[in-house]
Amino acid sequence: MDNYHVIDLVGEGSFGKVYKGRRKCTGQITAMKFINKHGKSEKDIKNLRQEIEILRALRHENIIQMLDTFETKTDFCVVTEFAQGELFEILEDDQSLPEEVVQSIAKQLVRALHYLHSNRIIHRDMKPQNILIGSNSAVKLCDFGFARAMSCNTMVLTSIKGTPLYMAPELVQEQPYNHTVDLWSLGVILFELYVGTPPFYTNSIYSLIHHIVKDPVKFPTNISAEFKSFLKGLLNKKPADRLGWPELLEHPFVRETSDERLKRERALADAMEVADSSRAWRGEGGAVAGAVLAATTGGPRRTVTPPTPAPQAASTPSVTRRDPTRRLAVAANATGAKAVPTARPGPPAQPA
Secondary structure: OOOEEEEEEEEEEOOEEEEEEEEOOOOOEEEEEEEEOOOOOHHHHHHHHHHHHHHHHOOOOOEOOEEEEEEEOOEEEEEEEOOOEEHHHHHHHHOOOOHHHHHHHHHHHHHHHHHHHHOOEEOOOOOHHHEEEOHHHOEEEOOOOOOEEOOOOOOOEOOOOOOHHHOOHHHHOOOOEOOHHHHHHHHHHHHHHHHOOOOOOOOOHHHHHHHHHHOOOEEEOOOOHHHHHHHHHHOOOOHHHOOOHHHHHHOOOOOOOHHHHHHHHHHHHHHHHHHHHHHHHHOOOOOOOOHHHHHHOOOOOOEEOOOOOOOOOOOOOOOOOOOOOOOOOOOOOOOOOOOOOOOOOOOOEEEO
Protein backbone atom coordinates (compact mmCIF):
# COMPACT_ATOMS: atom_id res chain seq x y z
CA MET A 1 0.00 0.00 0.00
CA ASP A 2 2.96 2.32 0.47
CA ASN A 3 3.20 2.58 -3.32
CA TYR A 4 -0.43 3.63 -3.91
CA HIS A 5 -2.96 6.34 -3.17
CA VAL A 6 -6.52 5.00 -2.86
CA ILE A 7 -8.83 7.44 -4.65
CA ASP A 8 -12.36 6.06 -4.28
CA LEU A 9 -14.58 2.99 -4.29
CA VAL A 10 -15.79 2.13 -7.76
CA GLY A 11 -17.38 -1.31 -7.40
CA GLU A 12 -18.19 -4.11 -5.00
CA GLY A 13 -19.71 -7.56 -5.01
CA SER A 14 -19.47 -10.98 -3.41
CA PHE A 15 -15.73 -11.07 -4.19
CA GLY A 16 -14.91 -7.88 -2.24
CA LYS A 17 -14.36 -4.29 -3.33
CA VAL A 18 -12.65 -2.49 -6.20
CA TYR A 19 -11.00 0.87 -5.64
CA LYS A 20 -9.63 3.32 -8.12
CA GLY A 21 -6.02 3.95 -7.16
CA ARG A 22 -3.02 5.93 -8.26
CA ARG A 23 0.52 4.64 -8.22
CA LYS A 24 2.86 7.03 -6.48
CA CYS A 25 5.79 8.50 -8.41
CA THR A 26 4.34 7.53 -11.82
CA GLY A 27 0.77 8.77 -11.30
CA GLN A 28 -0.57 5.70 -13.13
CA ILE A 29 -4.28 5.11 -12.48
CA THR A 30 -5.00 1.53 -11.42
CA ALA A 31 -7.84 -0.73 -10.29
CA MET A 32 -7.24 -2.23 -6.84
CA LYS A 33 -9.32 -5.33 -6.18
CA PHE A 34 -9.48 -6.17 -2.45
CA ILE A 35 -10.72 -9.67 -1.59
CA ASN A 36 -11.55 -10.13 2.09
CA LYS A 37 -10.09 -13.27 3.65
CA HIS A 38 -12.90 -13.62 6.17
CA GLY A 39 -15.27 -16.45 5.36
CA LYS A 40 -13.19 -17.73 2.44
CA SER A 41 -12.75 -21.49 2.22
CA GLU A 42 -9.50 -23.18 1.28
CA LYS A 43 -11.00 -23.80 -2.15
CA ASP A 44 -11.82 -20.08 -2.52
CA ILE A 45 -8.26 -19.14 -1.62
CA LYS A 46 -6.91 -21.76 -4.02
CA ASN A 47 -9.05 -20.37 -6.86
CA LEU A 48 -7.89 -16.85 -6.08
CA ARG A 49 -4.24 -17.84 -6.16
CA GLN A 50 -4.88 -19.71 -9.40
CA GLU A 51 -6.39 -16.54 -10.89
CA ILE A 52 -3.33 -14.56 -9.77
CA GLU A 53 -0.97 -17.13 -11.30
CA ILE A 54 -2.84 -17.08 -14.61
CA LEU A 55 -3.13 -13.29 -14.75
CA ARG A 56 0.54 -12.81 -13.93
CA ALA A 57 1.60 -14.85 -16.95
CA LEU A 58 -0.73 -13.18 -19.46
CA ARG A 59 0.50 -10.38 -21.72
CA HIS A 60 -1.99 -9.37 -24.39
CA GLU A 61 -3.52 -6.07 -25.44
CA ASN A 62 -7.06 -7.47 -25.09
CA ILE A 63 -6.60 -9.04 -21.66
CA ILE A 64 -6.59 -6.95 -18.49
CA GLN A 65 -3.01 -6.68 -17.23
CA MET A 66 -2.08 -7.44 -13.63
CA LEU A 67 0.44 -4.91 -12.31
CA ASP A 68 0.95 -5.94 -8.70
CA THR A 69 -0.31 -8.15 -5.86
CA PHE A 70 0.04 -7.86 -2.11
CA GLU A 71 -1.59 -8.95 1.11
CA THR A 72 -2.94 -7.10 4.16
CA LYS A 73 -4.04 -8.57 7.49
CA THR A 74 -7.59 -8.88 6.20
CA ASP A 75 -7.38 -8.85 2.40
CA PHE A 76 -5.64 -9.98 -0.72
CA CYS A 77 -5.17 -7.17 -3.24
CA VAL A 78 -4.75 -7.55 -6.99
CA VAL A 79 -3.72 -4.38 -8.81
CA THR A 80 -4.57 -4.21 -12.52
CA GLU A 81 -4.67 -1.59 -15.22
CA PHE A 82 -7.73 0.63 -14.92
CA ALA A 83 -10.31 0.11 -17.64
CA GLN A 84 -12.77 2.87 -18.39
CA GLY A 85 -16.02 0.95 -18.62
CA GLU A 86 -17.86 -2.35 -18.71
CA LEU A 87 -19.56 -3.89 -21.72
CA PHE A 88 -22.53 -4.86 -19.56
CA GLU A 89 -23.19 -1.18 -18.76
CA ILE A 90 -23.16 -0.26 -22.45
CA LEU A 91 -25.76 -2.99 -23.04
CA GLU A 92 -27.89 -1.60 -20.22
CA ASP A 93 -27.71 1.90 -21.71
CA ASP A 94 -27.94 1.19 -25.42
CA GLN A 95 -29.88 -2.11 -25.47
CA SER A 96 -28.06 -3.21 -28.64
CA LEU A 97 -25.15 -2.12 -30.82
CA PRO A 98 -24.67 -1.58 -34.58
CA GLU A 99 -23.09 -4.47 -36.45
CA GLU A 100 -19.88 -2.55 -37.19
CA VAL A 101 -19.36 -1.94 -33.45
CA VAL A 102 -20.09 -5.60 -32.67
CA GLN A 103 -17.61 -6.57 -35.39
CA SER A 104 -14.87 -4.45 -33.81
CA ILE A 105 -15.53 -6.06 -30.42
CA ALA A 106 -15.59 -9.53 -32.03
CA LYS A 107 -12.18 -9.04 -33.62
CA GLN A 108 -10.64 -8.13 -30.29
CA LEU A 109 -12.28 -10.95 -28.35
CA VAL A 110 -11.21 -13.46 -30.98
CA ARG A 111 -7.60 -12.31 -30.58
CA ALA A 112 -7.85 -12.58 -26.79
CA LEU A 113 -9.32 -16.09 -26.91
CA HIS A 114 -6.82 -17.24 -29.51
CA TYR A 115 -4.02 -16.09 -27.20
CA LEU A 116 -5.56 -17.92 -24.22
CA HIS A 117 -6.24 -21.14 -26.11
CA SER A 118 -2.77 -21.07 -27.68
CA ASN A 119 -1.47 -21.08 -24.10
CA ARG A 120 -3.87 -23.91 -23.22
CA ILE A 121 -6.05 -21.75 -20.98
CA ILE A 122 -9.86 -21.93 -21.02
CA HIS A 123 -11.65 -18.88 -19.59
CA ARG A 124 -14.90 -20.74 -18.76
CA ASP A 125 -16.82 -17.64 -17.66
CA MET A 126 -17.23 -15.48 -20.76
CA LYS A 127 -20.02 -12.92 -20.27
CA PRO A 128 -20.50 -9.16 -20.82
CA GLN A 129 -19.73 -8.44 -17.15
CA ASN A 130 -16.23 -9.87 -17.69
CA ILE A 131 -15.45 -7.66 -20.68
CA LEU A 132 -14.11 -4.19 -19.94
CA ILE A 133 -13.56 -1.16 -22.15
CA GLY A 134 -10.07 0.32 -21.91
CA SER A 135 -8.43 3.35 -23.45
CA ASN A 136 -9.27 4.09 -27.09
CA SER A 137 -12.27 1.72 -26.76
CA ALA A 138 -9.98 -1.32 -26.52
CA VAL A 139 -11.80 -4.44 -25.31
CA LYS A 140 -10.27 -6.13 -22.26
CA LEU A 141 -11.18 -9.64 -21.10
CA CYS A 142 -10.99 -10.00 -17.31
CA ASP A 143 -11.87 -12.19 -14.31
CA PHE A 144 -9.96 -15.46 -14.54
CA GLY A 145 -11.33 -16.92 -11.31
CA PHE A 146 -12.90 -19.82 -13.26
CA ALA A 147 -10.10 -20.14 -15.81
CA ARG A 148 -8.35 -23.46 -16.15
CA ALA A 149 -4.94 -24.27 -17.57
CA MET A 150 -4.97 -27.52 -19.55
CA SER A 151 -1.90 -29.71 -19.71
CA CYS A 152 -0.90 -31.35 -22.98
CA ASN A 153 -2.46 -34.60 -21.74
CA THR A 154 -5.73 -33.06 -20.55
CA MET A 155 -8.08 -32.75 -23.48
CA VAL A 156 -11.45 -32.54 -21.71
CA LEU A 157 -12.78 -31.25 -18.39
CA THR A 158 -15.97 -32.08 -16.54
CA SER A 159 -16.36 -29.58 -13.66
CA ILE A 160 -19.04 -26.98 -14.35
CA LYS A 161 -17.97 -23.34 -14.22
CA GLY A 162 -19.53 -20.22 -15.66
CA THR A 163 -22.82 -18.37 -16.01
CA PRO A 164 -25.78 -20.54 -17.22
CA LEU A 165 -27.05 -17.92 -19.68
CA TYR A 166 -23.78 -18.17 -21.63
CA MET A 167 -23.06 -21.88 -21.09
CA ALA A 168 -22.54 -24.28 -23.97
CA PRO A 169 -24.92 -27.27 -24.33
CA GLU A 170 -22.25 -29.74 -23.20
CA LEU A 171 -21.71 -27.71 -20.02
CA VAL A 172 -25.35 -27.55 -18.95
CA GLN A 173 -25.59 -31.31 -19.62
CA GLU A 174 -22.51 -31.91 -17.43
CA GLN A 175 -20.66 -33.58 -20.29
CA PRO A 176 -16.89 -33.43 -20.88
CA TYR A 177 -15.81 -30.25 -22.62
CA ASN A 178 -12.80 -28.41 -24.00
CA HIS A 179 -11.85 -24.91 -25.20
CA THR A 180 -14.83 -24.74 -27.57
CA VAL A 181 -17.09 -23.79 -24.62
CA ASP A 182 -15.46 -20.34 -24.81
CA LEU A 183 -16.38 -20.13 -28.50
CA TRP A 184 -20.04 -20.85 -27.76
CA SER A 185 -20.02 -18.16 -25.05
CA LEU A 186 -18.44 -15.72 -27.49
CA GLY A 187 -21.28 -16.40 -29.93
CA VAL A 188 -23.90 -15.76 -27.23
CA ILE A 189 -22.22 -12.46 -26.26
CA LEU A 190 -22.01 -11.20 -29.85
CA PHE A 191 -25.62 -12.23 -30.49
CA GLU A 192 -26.74 -10.32 -27.39
CA LEU A 193 -24.71 -7.24 -28.32
CA TYR A 194 -26.46 -7.04 -31.68
CA VAL A 195 -29.98 -8.25 -30.86
CA GLY A 196 -30.27 -6.93 -27.30
CA THR A 197 -31.03 -10.28 -25.68
CA PRO A 198 -29.21 -13.67 -25.66
CA PRO A 199 -30.41 -16.35 -28.11
CA PHE A 200 -31.99 -18.24 -25.21
CA TYR A 201 -33.53 -16.42 -22.27
CA THR A 202 -35.99 -17.41 -19.54
CA ASN A 203 -36.32 -16.90 -15.79
CA SER A 204 -36.52 -20.67 -15.28
CA ILE A 205 -33.15 -22.41 -15.11
CA TYR A 206 -34.73 -25.71 -16.23
CA SER A 207 -36.37 -24.11 -19.25
CA LEU A 208 -33.12 -22.33 -20.07
CA ILE A 209 -31.20 -25.60 -20.10
CA HIS A 210 -33.86 -27.18 -22.33
CA HIS A 211 -33.68 -24.28 -24.80
CA ILE A 212 -29.87 -24.32 -24.92
CA VAL A 213 -29.76 -28.07 -25.55
CA LYS A 214 -32.76 -28.53 -27.86
CA ASP A 215 -33.88 -25.32 -29.55
CA PRO A 216 -32.39 -23.88 -32.75
CA VAL A 217 -30.92 -20.39 -32.66
CA LYS A 218 -33.20 -17.83 -34.32
CA PHE A 219 -31.15 -15.19 -36.10
CA PRO A 220 -32.36 -11.64 -36.78
CA THR A 221 -33.49 -10.83 -40.30
CA ASN A 222 -31.35 -7.68 -40.57
CA ILE A 223 -28.02 -9.39 -40.03
CA SER A 224 -25.29 -9.53 -42.69
CA ALA A 225 -24.41 -12.85 -44.31
CA GLU A 226 -20.85 -12.72 -42.91
CA PHE A 227 -22.01 -12.04 -39.35
CA LYS A 228 -24.65 -14.78 -39.53
CA SER A 229 -22.08 -17.25 -40.89
CA PHE A 230 -19.72 -16.38 -38.05
CA LEU A 231 -22.39 -16.78 -35.37
CA LYS A 232 -23.55 -20.10 -36.84
CA GLY A 233 -19.95 -21.31 -36.67
CA LEU A 234 -19.82 -20.50 -32.95
CA LEU A 235 -23.35 -21.43 -31.88
CA ASN A 236 -23.23 -25.02 -33.06
CA LYS A 237 -24.60 -27.42 -30.46
CA LYS A 238 -21.96 -30.01 -31.38
CA PRO A 239 -18.53 -28.87 -30.10
CA ALA A 240 -16.66 -30.69 -32.87
CA ASP A 241 -18.66 -28.80 -35.51
CA ARG A 242 -17.84 -25.32 -34.19
CA LEU A 243 -15.31 -23.27 -36.11
CA GLY A 244 -11.70 -24.22 -35.40
CA TRP A 245 -8.99 -21.64 -34.91
CA PRO A 246 -7.64 -21.56 -38.47
CA GLU A 247 -11.16 -20.98 -39.82
CA LEU A 248 -12.00 -18.48 -37.07
CA LEU A 249 -8.97 -16.28 -37.66
CA GLU A 250 -9.58 -16.23 -41.41
CA HIS A 251 -13.33 -15.75 -41.26
CA PRO A 252 -14.32 -12.61 -43.24
CA PHE A 253 -16.22 -11.17 -40.27
CA VAL A 254 -13.12 -10.96 -38.03
CA ARG A 255 -10.14 -11.18 -40.40
CA GLU A 256 -7.83 -8.19 -39.90
CA THR A 257 -6.97 -5.91 -42.78
CA SER A 258 -3.35 -4.84 -43.20
CA ASP A 259 -4.25 -1.31 -42.06
CA GLU A 260 -5.96 -2.62 -38.93
CA ARG A 261 -2.97 -4.80 -38.10
CA LEU A 262 -0.53 -1.92 -38.57
CA LYS A 263 -2.62 0.37 -36.36
CA ARG A 264 -2.88 -2.30 -33.65
CA GLU A 265 0.85 -3.04 -33.71
CA ARG A 266 1.67 0.66 -33.35
CA ALA A 267 -0.70 0.98 -30.40
CA LEU A 268 0.83 -2.12 -28.83
CA ALA A 269 4.35 -0.72 -29.25
CA ASP A 270 3.28 2.49 -27.50
CA ALA A 271 1.73 0.50 -24.66
CA MET A 272 4.87 -1.60 -24.26
CA GLU A 273 6.95 1.57 -23.99
CA VAL A 274 4.74 2.79 -21.13
CA ALA A 275 4.94 -0.62 -19.44
CA ASP A 276 8.74 -0.66 -19.71
CA SER A 277 8.97 2.72 -17.94
CA SER A 278 6.64 1.44 -15.23
CA ARG A 279 8.77 -1.68 -14.70
CA ALA A 280 11.92 0.43 -14.53
CA TRP A 281 10.35 2.50 -11.73
CA ARG A 282 9.39 -0.66 -9.82
CA GLY A 283 12.81 -2.24 -10.20
CA GLU A 284 11.05 -5.21 -11.78
CA GLY A 285 12.30 -8.37 -10.20
CA GLY A 286 9.08 -10.11 -9.34
CA ALA A 287 9.32 -9.40 -5.60
CA VAL A 288 6.17 -7.30 -5.43
CA ALA A 289 4.15 -9.44 -7.83
CA GLY A 290 5.09 -12.61 -5.92
CA ALA A 291 4.09 -11.38 -2.45
CA VAL A 292 0.81 -13.28 -2.23
CA LEU A 293 2.20 -16.59 -3.44
CA ALA A 294 5.30 -16.26 -1.27
CA ALA A 295 3.04 -15.99 1.75
CA THR A 296 1.32 -19.27 0.86
CA THR A 297 4.58 -21.21 0.68
CA GLY A 298 6.18 -19.88 3.84
CA GLY A 299 8.17 -17.17 2.08
CA PRO A 300 8.47 -13.54 3.16
CA ARG A 301 5.12 -12.01 4.10
CA ARG A 302 4.43 -8.31 3.63
CA THR A 303 1.67 -6.98 5.89
CA VAL A 304 0.17 -3.56 5.33
CA THR A 305 -2.81 -1.59 6.59
CA PRO A 306 -6.05 -1.85 4.56
CA PRO A 307 -7.09 1.29 2.67
CA THR A 308 -9.31 3.93 4.22
CA PRO A 309 -10.60 6.02 1.32
CA ALA A 310 -11.74 9.57 1.93
CA PRO A 311 -15.55 9.99 2.09
CA GLN A 312 -17.06 10.64 -1.31
CA ALA A 313 -19.78 13.17 -2.06
CA ALA A 314 -23.04 11.64 -3.22
CA SER A 315 -23.65 11.96 -6.93
CA THR A 316 -26.93 12.40 -8.75
CA PRO A 317 -27.78 9.42 -10.98
CA SER A 318 -27.85 10.23 -14.67
CA VAL A 319 -30.20 8.76 -17.23
CA THR A 320 -28.35 10.20 -20.20
CA ARG A 321 -27.89 7.63 -22.99
CA ARG A 322 -24.20 7.02 -23.63
CA ASP A 323 -22.31 6.61 -26.86
CA PRO A 324 -21.02 2.98 -27.00
CA THR A 325 -17.58 4.17 -28.11
CA ARG A 326 -17.24 6.72 -25.31
CA ARG A 327 -14.88 5.93 -22.46
CA LEU A 328 -16.83 5.43 -19.25
CA ALA A 329 -15.43 6.35 -15.83
CA VAL A 330 -16.61 3.24 -14.02
CA ALA A 331 -15.09 0.29 -12.20
CA ALA A 332 -12.49 -1.98 -13.68
CA ASN A 333 -12.73 -5.64 -12.71
CA ALA A 334 -15.93 -5.08 -10.73
CA THR A 335 -17.14 -8.54 -11.71
CA GLY A 336 -19.85 -10.01 -9.56
CA ALA A 337 -21.54 -6.71 -8.77
CA LYS A 338 -24.03 -6.93 -11.62
CA ALA A 339 -27.10 -9.12 -12.12
CA VAL A 340 -27.77 -11.28 -15.16
CA PRO A 341 -29.26 -8.98 -17.82
CA THR A 342 -33.01 -9.00 -18.20
CA ALA A 343 -34.64 -9.73 -21.51
CA ARG A 344 -34.84 -6.84 -23.94
CA PRO A 345 -36.83 -6.69 -27.17
CA GLY A 346 -34.76 -7.24 -30.28
CA PRO A 347 -35.28 -7.27 -34.05
CA PRO A 348 -37.53 -9.91 -35.64
CA ALA A 349 -35.89 -13.31 -35.81
CA GLN A 350 -35.92 -16.27 -38.13
CA PRO A 351 -34.85 -19.90 -37.54
CA ALA A 352 -31.33 -20.91 -38.54
